[in-house]
Amino acid sequence: MKKYIKYFAFSLFIAFVGCKEDYKYPLGGGNPSLDLKEVPNSAFFGDSLSFKVGVTDQGTALSTLKVQLYYSEDLVSEHTIRTKEYGDYSGKIYVPYLANIPNGTATLKFVLQNVGMVTVEETKELPLSRPDFPFLNLIVGDETYKMEKLSGYEYAVTEDFPQKVQGYIQAPAYGEHGNVINFGWEGDNVKEGTMQVIPFSNYSAGNYTVQFNTLTYAAAPFVSYxxxxxxxxxxxxxxxxxxxxxxxxxxxxxxxxxxxxxxxxxxxxxxxxxxxxxxxxxxxxxxxxxxxxxxxxxxxxxxxxxxxxxxxxxxxxxxxxxxxxxxxxxxxxxxxxxxxxxxxxxxxxxxxxxxxxxxxxxxxxxxxxxxxxxxxxxxxxxxxxxxxxxxxxxxxxxxxxxxxxxxxxxxxxxxxxxxxxxxxxxxxxxxxxxxxxxxxx
Known part of the structure; x- marks a missing residue:
């Protein structure tokens, strides 16, 4: 009988501790607030953007700060920070470089949440532009071929190539916050973010042109057998x-x-x-x-x-x-x-x-x-x-x-x-x- 009394008492203790925790951080409690201290005003596709945000609440512990980037209504990038203390938090969010996305305006959303699941949001419009790369590099094994800009988003290099050219394309970092962007082969298409070689091919070896469009990802030549x-x-x-x-x-x-x-x-x-x-x-x-x-x-x-x-x-x-x-x-x-x-x-x-x-x-x-x-x-x-x-x-x-x-x-x-x-x-x-x-x- 004593054993059951002790077990019951222990259960009451656990329930009491649990109630104290629920009482300390009830759902819906607190009033989190955001202060956007350093936020970019514009960016290029492919950038890594720095931000600085001040966070606080009225006595309630904070949980997370999420920085989200939307193209239209699509979430394309997100950075999450654990906010254990009130104060300033800094970080970076990547602006994805994708095919067939024209210049336009994206949305930066800052979402602060406390332990009571209460959130506050702030959004900022972010004008985006595609980089105007001065050149690209076609990398084939240990060889690098400079692809000159033709017009718009079109780049090309003409050399004495073998019938098949196995290489990937690399765009240099553009602007103050840019990153090197690689274009390789995935499935049966060119895709950003990979260095898997693109299987360029011509009807014969000799002097011919390899082309690539940084907007549409159209590439050539590919021989059809x-x-x-x-x-x-x-x-x-x-x-x-x-x-x-x-x-x-x-x-x-x-x-x-x-x-x-x-x-x-x-x-x-x-x-x-x-x-x-x-x-x-x-x-x-x-x-x-x-x-x-x-x-x-x-x-x-x-x-x-x-x-x-x-x-x-x-x-x-x-x-x-x-x-x-x-x-x-x-x-x-x-x-x-x-x-x-x-x-x-x-x-x-x-x-x-x-x-x-x-x-x-x-x-x-x-x-x-x-x-x-x-x-x-x-x-x-x-x-x-x-x-x-x-x-x-x-x-x-x-x-x-x-x-x-x-x-x-x-x-x-x-x-x-x-x-x-x-x-x-x-x-x-x-x-x-x-x-x-x-x-x-």
């Missing part, structure tokens, strides 16, 4: 892709790649005659990936939004994973990286082919790759469901120098260096009864 009049999507600086429905025998139009004549063209998918390209695989949906660093196209069969797989009826796709083969050259060998698996071209009648030149896309005397049902581990062809009658390339069985299903070159034999070979997997007799032929062209 298109296949069949549809723009490719950028993955990174060297990789662009597109998913297309393609028809066998139809002409493929490639636009925007200035040095396309130097690219390696995969004859399994594209027949090249001068500057004309014709699609060679069966009609269907394909992902085409342009690899600018290696100058070739990866073509892969699709099923909806997924990579195609080999269906039970023999339609779909067959993939190559393993050593001794790679496109556009052996320097880009597939290996056992499933992400680099090669999609054999579906040529109809449930047949799939890959064409390679010995010594260039396939090793002449040492191969160790196999055929899979998907662009990943899973279904695969082994010696119990894949056979060949060839006298140079054989199918491994686990005891003949290769794992089951892995291809090898017969001992003492070799593919002829420089000769073209066509590997065809035929599953028209059933997925469990596949035939491999290797033909020298």
């Amino acid at each position: 298109k296949i069949n009049d549809t723009e490719l999507t950028m993955v990174d600086d060297n990789t662009y892709f597109i998913d297309l429905q393609l028809e066998n025998g139809a002409e493929i139009n490639i636009d925007g790649i200035a040095d396309i004549d130097t690219w390696w063209i995969d004859s399994d998918y594209l027949k090249q005659e001068g500057d004309k390209y014709t699609f060679q695989a069966i009609s269907g949906k394909y992902k085409i990936t342009a690899k600018f660093d290696k100058k070739y196209f990866i073509v892969e069969a699709m099923n909806g939004t997924d990579f195609a797989t080999l269906n039970a009826d023999g339609t779909g796709a067959i993939w190559i994973i393993g050593d001794g083969i790679g496109k556009p050259a052996l320097s880009n060998q597939v290996g056992w990286d499933t992400g680099k698996a090669l999609c054999m071209a579906p040529i109809g009648d449930k047949k799939y082919q890959v064409t390679v030149v010995a010594g260039q896309q396939v090793r002449a005397d040492d191969i160790n790759f196999k055929f899979f049902h998907q662009k990943n581990w899973g279904g695969e062809f082994k010696n119990d469901n894949l056979t060949t009658d060839g006298d140079v390339v054989y199918v491994g069985d686990g005891d003949n120098g290769r794992d089951p299903g892995n291809l090898g070159v017969q001992s003492g034999k070799t593919l002829e260096a420089g000769a073209t070979y066509v590997f065809v997997v035929d599953v028209s007799g059933g997925v469990s009864n596949a035939k491999l032929t290797v033909t020298k062209k």
Whole structure:
């Protein structure tokens, strides 16, 4: 019983202390007041503005002073100060530099609040102007190129540039309270406040102009890469892709790649005659990936939004994973990286082919790759469901120098260096009864 009496007494004590606190600072008590001692009369976008405000109350403790900046009705910047004592408080508030905001008048709002949640506000109109930068800098790696002012908000630099220029733009601090402003790449647009490089590109290397508008953020040049009049999507600086429905025998139009004549063209998918390209695989949906660093196209069969797989009826796709083969050259060998698996071209009648030149896309005397049902581990062809009658390339069985299903070159034999070979997997007799032929062209 004594324990419960003590607990009750302690609870009463806590409640009493709580009541004293509520009594000391009741909601609605006090009368906070502001004295704007130092407040800017005008500013530029991108400024950091200093202010000094005196705060007091009639015996009630203060809580916070908020300084807020509004563009129209939008809160764009805020600075909060804890006001533990009466007196003067100083600070800075940033004036954001944003696209497509014309010169105009913003609103500075000062909000003082005490511990009783009572507030007082004062506002001041703040005329804002966009800085008239004398120049900008285009920063590309360790190089800085001065962009001269053309007119209005337009700046440009003309130099001997490579086809692709990876850099960001920097505006110098402007005026007494200005800050350096960086313009970089975010998503697929130029954005202030970042140094992520902007992927400028031209149709060819040489003397050309890079431009930027500090009001609209319009920038140039950007080359648009298109296949069949549809723009490719950028993955990174060297990789662009597109998913297309393609028809066998139809002409493929490639636009925007200035040095396309130097690219390696995969004859399994594209027949090249001068500057004309014709699609060679069966009609269907394909992902085409342009690899600018290696100058070739990866073509892969699709099923909806997924990579195609080999269906039970023999339609779909067959993939190559393993050593001794790679496109556009052996320097880009597939290996056992499933992400680099090669999609054999579906040529109809449930047949799939890959064409390679010995010594260039396939090793002449040492191969160790196999055929899979998907662009990943899973279904695969082994010696119990894949056979060949060839006298140079054989199918491994686990005891003949290769794992089951892995291809090898017969001992003492070799593919002829420089000769073209066509590997065809035929599953028209059933997925469990596949035939491999290797033909020298």
